[in-house]
Amino acid sequence: RVYERILRATKREFYEQASIDPTVLPLLEKADREGVETAWHRYLKQQPQCGFGLLGVCCRNCNMGPCRIDPFGYGPDKGICGADADTIVARNLMRALAAGAAAHSDHARDIVEVFRGIVDGWAKDYKIADEQKLLGIARALGVKTDGKSIMEVAKEVVEIAEMEFGKPDNSPLRFLNAYAPERRKELWRKLGITPRAIDREVTEIMHRTHMGVDADPLNLIAQGLRAALADGWSGSMMATLFSDVMFGTPKPIKVWANLGVLREDSVNVMVHGHNPLLSMQIAEVAKDPEMVELAKSVGAEGINVVGMCCTGNEVLMRLGIPIAGNFLQQELAIITGALEAVIVDYQCIMPALVDVASCYHTKIITTEPKTKIPGAIHIEFDKANARESAKKILKVAVENFKNRVKERVFIPKEKMEAVVGFSVEAILSALGGSLEPLADALKSGKIKGIAGVVGCTNPKVRHDSSHVAITKELIANDILVVGTGCWAIAMSKHGFFKPEAAEMAGPGLREVCKALGIPPALHMGSCVDCSRMLIALAALADHLGVDISDLPAAGSAPEWYSEKAVSIGSYFVASGLLVHLGTIPQVLGSKRVVELLTKDAESLVGGKFFVETDPVKAARVMIEHIREKRRKLGWPE
Numbered sequence: 251r252v253y254e255r256i257l258r259a260t261k262r263e264f265y266e267q268a269s270i271d272p273t274v275l276p277l278l279e280k281a282d283r284e285g286v287e288t289a290w291h292r293y294l295k296q297q298p299q300c301g302f303g304l305l306g307v308c309c310r311n312c313n314m315g316p317c318r319i320d321p322f323g324y325g326p327d328k329g330i331c332g333a334d335a336d337t338i339v340a341r342n343l344m345r346a347l348a349a350g351a352a353a354h355s356d357h358a359r360d361i362v363e364v365f366r367g368i369v370d371g372w373a374k375d376y377k378i379a380d381e382q383k384l385l386g387i388a389r390a391l392g393v394k395t396d397g398k399s400i401m402e403v404a405k406e407v408v409e410i411a412e413m414e415f416g417k418p419d420n421s422p423l424r425f426l427n428a429y430a431p432e433r434r435k436e437l438w439r440k441l442g443i444t445p446r447a448i449d450r451e452v453t454e455i456m457h458r459t460h461m462g463v464d465a466d467p468l469n470l471i472a473q474g475l476r477a478a479l480a481d482g483w484s485g486s487m488m489a490t491l492f493s494d495v496m497f498g499t500p501k502p503i504k505v506w507a508n509l510g511v512l513r514e515d516s517v518n519v520m521v522h523g524h525n526p527l528l529s530m531q532i533a534e535v536a537k538d539p540e541m542v543e544l545a546k547s548v549g550a551e552g553i554n555v556v557g558m559c560c561t562g563n564e565v566l567m568r569l570g571i572p573i574a575g576n577f578l579q580q581e582l583a584i585i586t587g588a589l590e591a592v593i594v595d596y597q598c599i600m601p602a603l604v605d606v607a608s609c610y611h612t613k614i615i616t617t618e619p620k621t622k623i624p625g626a627i628h629i630e631f632d633k634a635n636a637r638e639s640a641k642k643i644l645k646v647a648v649e650n651f652k653n654r655v656k657e658r659v660f661i662p663k664e665k666m667e668a669v670v671g672f673s674v675e676a677i678l679s680a681l682g683g684s685l686e687p688l689a690d691a692l693k694s695g696k697i698k699g700i701a702g703v704v705g706c707t708n709p710k711v712r713h714d715s716s717h718v719a720i721t722k723e724l725i726a727n728d729i730l731v732v733g734t735g736c737w738a739i740a741m742s743k744h745g746f747f748k749p750e751a752a753e754m755a756g757p758g759l760r761e762v763c764k765a766l767g768i769p770p771a772l773h774m775g776s777c778v779d780c781s782r783m784l785i786a787l788a789a790l791a792d793h794l795g796v797d798i799s800d801l802p803a804a805g806s807a808p809e810w811y812s813e814k815a816v817s818i819g820s821y822f823v824a825s826g827l828l829v830h831l832g833t834i835p836q837v838l839g840s841k842r843v844v845e846l847l848t849k850d851a852e853s854l855v856g857g858k859f860f861v862e863t864d865p866v867k868a869a870r871v872m873i874e875h876i877r878e879k880r881r882k883l884g885w886p887e
């Protein structure tokens with residue numbers, strides 16, 4: 251039906267349906283006039299998408315195949331090896347989860363490597379910016395700090411961090427052990443899903459999904475949860491913790507969001523990807539007098555660094571660098587004709603950027619050995635000479651300013667003010683230093699519950715619409731919403747992060763927000779910063795003397811697309827949360843897998859998934875879930 255509607259639509263109707271963000275329509279029309287394609291165009295060309303793939307029943311795990319199962323029961327019900335739909339769907343989903351956990355954790359590895367560089371002295375352009383944070387981590391890990399210099403503490407901590415990836419014994423991951431609540435750890439131990447080493451859990455999924463190893467959907471999913479826990483409570487968590495140590499723990503800061511942050515008079519440079527190691531340096535060197543001088547010499551007023559996706563969130567929260575948009579706007583930023591360069595690290599970078607850029611003067615610069623795109627300029631970022639290396643990369647952008655074609659520039663005027671940067675520390679300080687006020691507000695029912703909303707945008711959903719609708723519904727029902735990633739960028743753009751947004755909240759939440767001067771939805775950071783939510787949930791559960799699964803809380807990924815979101819959703823489920831998915835995962839070909847994820851999981855780990863493409867209905871399910879948790883705690887509904 252959706253397909254028919256799309257076919258019948260005129261181009262303009264299709265473009266209007268693409269997004270609720272006012273910057274999108276004019277730029278899609280500009281793309282059209284200039285013969286440029288975007289993800290929306292390519293999404294249309296992919297229709298109808300492969301039914302076997304959508305259901306998850308296509309297997310390419312060996313060269314007897316590919317095999318596919320007939321979902322209607324007329325054709326084959328087994329692959330050549332005998333794997334049935336349940337096995338194939340579970341294996342496929344676990345491989346997606348493994349890729350997501352690997353992505354987050356490999357990002358952490360790069361952060362930890364540079365942290366090691368600080369200890370060993372080669373990472374001279376990085377420093378320990380937040381000593382308190384480091385001391386806190388050391389204490390949590392049981393590292394003695396008394397009488398030691400900060401570098402001595404750092405050395406011991408980094409040794410533990412490095413071992414998280416591949417420690418050879420069967421003991422629990424050290425960061426998970428340090429930060430997860432006792433009851434959770436006990437439960438995971440009983441279920442046999444305590445993660446031992448990050449790389450090992452990911453590798454074990456690759457092993458188990460090889461032909462002829464694990465065929466049991468439950469056993470496969472259990473290993474998936476284990477790898478997801480390794481990601482959430484160690485990989486992603488280390489990425490967050492050490493980024494805070496090196497770049498500072500985010501505090502509330504006023505920023506601007508949406509494509510209107512691009513400037514006609516300046517060199518516009520977009521940092522895109524996920525890791526802050528390079529983007530922080532780019533943002534810093536853009537202020538260097540030498541670079542500003544260079545920009546002036548080519549006729550620009552200065553250098554305007556803007557962010558995209560999560561590396562954008564990293565520099566947004568820490569430096570107030572404006573954010574140009576979320577995932578589906580990456581091509582649009584180039585189509586403005588005003589972008590001198592896109593400097594990328596990794597993850598969520600569409601290879602299409604190179605094709606789009608070829609129609610404009612924009613240069614796409616890849617910087618990581620593990621991320622190369624044919625047609626892009628590759629300048630490897632040297633972390634041992636970070637500042638000089640960042641300058642070299644930035645110079646390419648500045649020198650490109652003269653190639654901008656003024657007549658082809660269209661910068662949408664829309665930009666929105668937002669207050670971002672709500673790390674756990676910042677939330678605690680807004681609460682006056684303790685969890686007590688939040689716990690009281692929850693108990694009394696002023697705040698009914700907490701929802702974590704995260705994740706991407708996806709052309710299968712009208713861009714930003716589900717993010718906005720679900721958040722509106724939740725806050726109107728006195729549920730405090732916290733979140734990360736492209737959800738957080740959507741909220742920044744649509745005005746939910748202005749303190750005045752408290753007006754959209756229900757009476758109880760509104761009162762609390764006004765008293766504290768905070769918005770009813772809080773930007774907690776990038777995707778790896780979902781680990782901040784784990785820490786907050788653990789602290790709240792401990793404070794109340796309950797398990798995480800008892801809390802009036804729920805999670806949602808309304809417009810997710812990425813394999814990383816599979817891992818995030820899974821570690822929240824394994825940590826005891828109800829998690830909503832707003833785009834349909836490729837699992838419907840197996841009734842058994844669907845049951846495991848949406849029913850059986852709850853009796854095992856206290857959390858489960860539910861799938862609902864209608865955001866308002868989804869919010870209602872989350873609200874009902876929160877009500878029930880309140881009932882069980884004996885709190886007023």
Ligand code: CUV
Nearest residue numbers: 559598705706735736777
């Ligand atoms: Ni990971 S949230 S598209 S950039 S993973 Fe990328 Fe953050 Fe989704 Fe957005």
Ligand code: SF4
Nearest residue numbers: 309312315317329331
């Ligand atoms: Fe086919 Fe089995 Fe090989 Fe998959 S693993 S491609 S189902 S034979």
